[in-house]
Amino acid sequence: MAQKLEAKGGKIGDAWDDGVHEGVRKIYVGQGQDCIAFIKFEYVDGSEVVVGDEHGKKTLLGTEEFEVDADDYIIYVEAFRDKETEETIVDLKFETYKGKTNKHIETSPGVKFVLQGGKIVGFHGRSSDVLHSLGAYVIFPSTPQLLGKWIKPSARSVFASAVIGKHIVIFGGEIAMDPQAHVGPGQLIGGTFALDTETLKWERLDKLGEDEETPNTRGWSASTSGTIDGKKGLVMHGGKAQTNDRFDDLFFYGIKSA
Template sequence: MAINFELKTVFIGVLIVFVFTSFQFEINHVKNEHLESVEGYYDHESGYIQGLQFKTNFRVSELIGYEKGNKFTLEVKGKKISGFHGYMRKRNILALGAYFTMILPSRLDVKGGKGGHQWDDGANHDGVTKIHVRGGFDGIQYIKFNYVKNGETQDGPIHGISGSGFTQTFEINHFNDEHLVYVEGYYDDASGVIQALQFKTNLKTSDVLGYEKGKKFLLADKGKKIIGFHGYAEKNLNSLGAYFTTVSLTKSERHGGSEGVYWDDGVFESVRTVYVSYDTNNVKSITFHYHNRTVIERQHGWQTIQDDLEEEEFELDYPNEVITYVEGTFKRFGPGKTRITSLIFKSSEGRTSPSFGVVYGTKFVLEKKGCAVVGFHGRHDDRDLVSIGAYFSPMPPPTAEKLRAQGGLRGESWDDGVFDSVRKLYVGQGDNGVAFLKVVYGRDTRIVIGEDHGNTTPLEVKEFELEYPSEYITAVDGCYDKVIGSEVEVITML
């Protein structure tokens, strides 16, 4: 059977949309998403392409069509797909090719104090292999990076000056697929010198190099790795910025049988809930609730739950918890009948699900160190789960740090939650202080208007708009006091 659809590449603003008869896959360039590869299946007997699946640096589409025939892949390492060509007959695709261009790294501006001379190690590296940090009484004196390019180590220069103090190093084993994910640091505003640095890879975290004092900063970009650094330094290290590139998603092999129908959910932002139905022999069906802006359900195996089946669930604390490990067993019950008999899920918060099913047969594990499970694939028939595999994505950088509210201790509590950015603030002034606050946030490409907090009829309202994306709030100063006419302390200035 051929795929009977028309493939169109449509450019809509910042989106590239692949449109089929009953399928649409969008790629969002605002989030620096790009198409990395296409996998497909070609049937020599009919001469038609049977199935296609698209992979970006963040997501993988569902399989469109069928897993039938010979598999092919359109991919060039280090490049992205920028166009397509091929052959068609009527509404059937006979062949598909692609054009590729280089993936340019993203540059994150420096964080830290002011002053020093500019330096730039560039982004022409595959990764960071070793970091040398020398600290002293006034803060970090110098920093030096070793990089790797095409398997060869590159020695970077020293940034800063060596004085009396201590030198600490942190090594990253790129032979074990280890890479640098983010950097946390502290800097002193008065001296303009970075006081401490801590480095996190997909596998481990360094000690704090220096002293945790001053203002905290973070160098991170979700789903990416650091391949180079830049900054300012003179007698000390004043500020630090980084270059990032994408880390490809990983698709594990399937464990279990080879019979039944192939299914592939693709990749999502996160897995929210897993439901497993089983009897005394094997797992009958599995249902996932994924998150991609909204909750999306995918079910595989027996379509209807019978009275004699057990169904249990494992719910994650979205967005703070992800699945990191899956353990299971499968057993061959006869010729052409291998089935999944049990499944266990573990999370980033150290929680373990109950054992779904009966643990017997051949054991398997789905895990990639430093990564989260972001999708599943496998095989099933109309009554059983036959096999299962997973997609892995690098663990996201740490979530926002919540500081204790400052000011008076009474009144109704409110919490807007966490967003990608703050775009605008409205501050209302009353007779004795701040009467009203409203914040406009950004999430992905959307504007989110926060709720009104306080007296919505103030004497005067002032606006503070930020120049997104180059400008962001780093600190909030204010005063609070017990004023005339109020029984509690209120905020008087922001």
């Protein structure tokens, strides 16, 4: 049974609910002058594609389409509310189990909230002519395969990595080279994965959570193994952003079994 995650964001606008489905296949995000003006989801139920209603209103600024691969699924949504009123959503980041993300603002443009905790199978929220809030339905698959323990991360290069005990841990990387080679950023990807070298099985590591900052999508990071407060893990510094800017932050992923 799916768990309904409370919609976060503003309180104005009309409530909408797309219900629970087998998975999310496409997401359409429309930009407004200073916030997200429009959103629509396409879901899959078996062999049937279910096109959700349009929430908000399209503008001349265009709509971005984000497609989820058939063997992948949404596990994480990061959103930012307007800093002054917190009644509108100014940016949305969707991330799949394999680490694929939509285009989004790399720097925090407002008050952050996240939706996570399982496989996301539906959305609900509030909207008027713009998007005010967003919530989700999540399920907790009962089989290891659906949890992703048999699924490898998508092909990538220039990722952060470290050997921690019996695990090889990687984060981010580049999945497609830029047309200008290393002059441009290429197509970067997020996601932290661990390979158990004894069982040769991959597992997606948990996000850092809403109370801690989550690493932005990046490649070309400096990385090593390290120990903080007695826990061993991946230490990652800097890297190249999708905007071709550079990061100067530091993150640590601890491995409980290390």
